[in-house]
Amino acid sequence: MKYLCFFFAICVTVFSNYSYANREMDIEQHLVYAKLGNVKSMNQLGVLYRMGLYREDRFKNAIFWFEKAIKQGNTDALYNIGLMYEEGYGYKKNYTKAIEYYIKAANENNTKAMYALSGAYRFGRGVSIDTAMANSILRKCSELGDNNCALYLNLFR
Numbered sequence: 001m002k003y004l005c006f007f008f009a010i011c012v013t014v015f016s017n018y019s020y021a022n023r024e025m026d027i028e029q030h031l032v033y034a035k036l037g038n039v040k041s042m043n044q045l046g047v048l049y050r051m052g053l054y055r056e057d058r059f060k061n062a063i064f065w066f067e068k069a070i071k072q073g074n075t076d077a078l079y080n081i082g083l084m085y086e087e088g089y090g091y092k093k094n095y096t097k098a099i100e101y102y103i104k105a106a107n108e109n110n111t112k113a114m115y116a117l118s119g120a121y122r123f124g125r126g127v128s129i130d131t132a133m134a135n136s137i138l139r140k141c142s143e144l145g146d147n148n149c150a151l152y153l154n155l156f157r
Contacts, residue, residue: 034065042069043077050080050089059090078105079113086116086125095126106137111146114138118149122156131156 027048033041042065049062062084069077082101085094099120105113114137120126121134135156141149 034068037072039069039072039074042066042072043074043080046077046080050084059084063090075105075108075110075113078102078108079110079116082113082116095120099126109144111141111144111149114141114144115146115149115152118152 027045030041030045030048034045046062046064046066046069049058049065051058063081066077066081066084070081078101082098082105083089085091085101086098087093091097099117102113102117102120106117118134118137118141121130121137123129135153138149138153138156142153
């Protein structure tokens, strides 16, 4: 049951990247804003491309926009590149590289990256299993107000 709940929360976390966007804003509008330097639109374009919306060359475009957003300090883009490495989207699946990006984002208090990093430590994806570290990350993430982290901190105690 714990693993099913964890899987569900990962799905919610992944798809919540898209839900925070103004769904009425289409890709053309995001392109306009991204080209004007709007870092949130850059990240959102990456999310839309990663999800396979609008273009066949989606992963190449996702990486392009995430990298532009990273250069401007967007930690969600760091998390998203980590996710692409973890899932093998646009890159060969590489948990170690995913962890590097998650750590960079987590160090900037990105709670999605903290949540992903805690899962990596809990299940040994790219790092050795370390439940104490996983709980420590969840605790900090929970203190930052993330409900998913708080839920799983209580679930895995």
